[in-house]
Amino acid sequence: MYLASLGKLALGSRLKALSDHFYGAADEVYRTLGAPIESRWLPVLRYLWDAGPNTVTDVAHAIGQTHSAVSQLTDKLVRAGMVRRRRDPADGRRSVLTLTDKAHAALAGLGPIWCAVQRGVSSSLEAHAAQLLDAIEACERSLQERPVAAAILAEHDAIKATPLRIVPYAPALREHFYRLNAQWLEHHFRIEEIDRAVLSDPERYILQPGGAIFFACLGEEVIGTCALLQESPGVFELTKMGVDETFRGLGAGKRLLEACIAEFHHRGGQTLFLESNSRLQTALRMYEKAGFVMQPSVRPGSHYERADVYMIYRPETSPRQP
Template sequence: MYLASLGKLALGSRLKALSDHFYGAADEVYQTLGATIESRWLPVLRYLWDVGPSSVTEVADAIGQTHSAVSQLTDKLVHAGMVRRQRDPADGRRTVLVLTEKAHASLAELGPIWCAVRRGVTFSLEEHAAQLLDAIEACERALQERPVVQAILAEHAAIEASPVEVVPYAPELREHFHRLNAQWLERYFRIEEIDGVVMSDPERYILQPGGAIFFARLGEDIIGTCALLQESPGVFELTKMGVDETFRGLGAGKRLLDACIAEFHRREGHTLFLESNSVLRPALRMYEKAGFVLQPSIRPGSHYERADVYMVYQDR
């Protein structure tokens, strides 16, 4: 499932899809069994049935929905003959929602259906039903204590205030070299044999022959990597450039590219080239801006099946 691959970024979308699934299932059950309510009516109707006449604000607070959403739903319930608005006998300035006789009669017939719903959900989800309810309750408590909007904005401010650092290779970062490159290779292409060899032992295949590896770090997170591979004396390949998709837009790719070019100059190289693919258009634009020039054909003897772009750096 695609949304699952997005993790926390798609949390709201996944919960909505799950909610829509349960709403749809309940409506199908109600229609099949001849019930005269809709699943989305249940929170308001059940609250009024349990508590009695209440204002829109009271209902909204109790069921965790906005005043506007409950007001709009109330309009539908009034139109369906399930709810009416009336003045509060104890306070004529206040309007409360009251169940109609039709609503009372409809809800009174739902006992066997609600029992079947509880049992059916338990059967379908097994132990996950109780786990889900516990998790929802825990999330509700956490969101009350630590509102998510403020938390996200605070994290964004921290990210904006934290510069992306470029650091050299260290043995403890080896796993990130593989992770970051595997991410983009598996998304757009596949991990070819030469990729697997280099990614599994970068010290042997990049560092020992005279190359360099750099990482982009944001706080405690390693968010990108790039390598400078020495093919022969003075000839270097810019390779294995990867930035974590969840951290793009922070300039990590350019910082890494600049670091590799600077290292190329420091080592007094005379040729710097790269091989890429035409589908990676944002990366190609970045390379062009940095001084890489597109060549008319692919590089002779290219190691990569995916390579249909060959670019050579021209110092400006």
């Protein structure tokens, strides 16, 4: 499932899909058994049935929905003849919601259905039903103590305030060289044998032949990497660039690219090239801005099955930055 691969980033979407599934199942049951209600009506109707007449504000607070959402649902319930608005005798400026006789009659006959719902959910989800309810309750408590929007904004401020550092290769960073490249390779293509060899032993295949490897670090997080591979004296390949998708948009790819180009010049390189794939449009645009020029055909003798783009560094042709 694609949303599952996004983890916490798609939490809201996954919960909505799960909610829609349960709403749909309940509506199917109500229709099949001839119950005159809809699943989305239940929180308001059931609360008014249990607690008696209440204001929209009180209902919204009790069921954990916004005042606007409860007000809109109330409009539907009024049109359906299930709820009536009347003036609060204690405060004429407020409206009080009360169930109609039609609603009382409908709800009074739903006992067997609600019992079946309880048992059916337990049967379908088995032990996960109790675990899910416990998890929901724990989440609700946590969100009351610290609203998620505030927590997200605080983390965003912390991320933006953390300096991005470019550091050279160190043995302790070897696992990140593999991890960061495997992430994008597995997402877009597959890890080829040449990739597996180079990523597993970068000292042998990149550093010993005269190359260099750089990493982008955000605080203690290693979020990106890129390598400069010396193919022959004066000829270098820009290769193995990967940025953790969680941290894209911070400029790590651009900084890594600049570090590799600077190292190329520092070593007196004569030719710098790269191989890529036409599907990676964001990366290709970044390379072009840095001065890489698209060649009319793939590189002769390319080692990569996925490579259908060949670019050579021509800094004099790079577009001027505003």
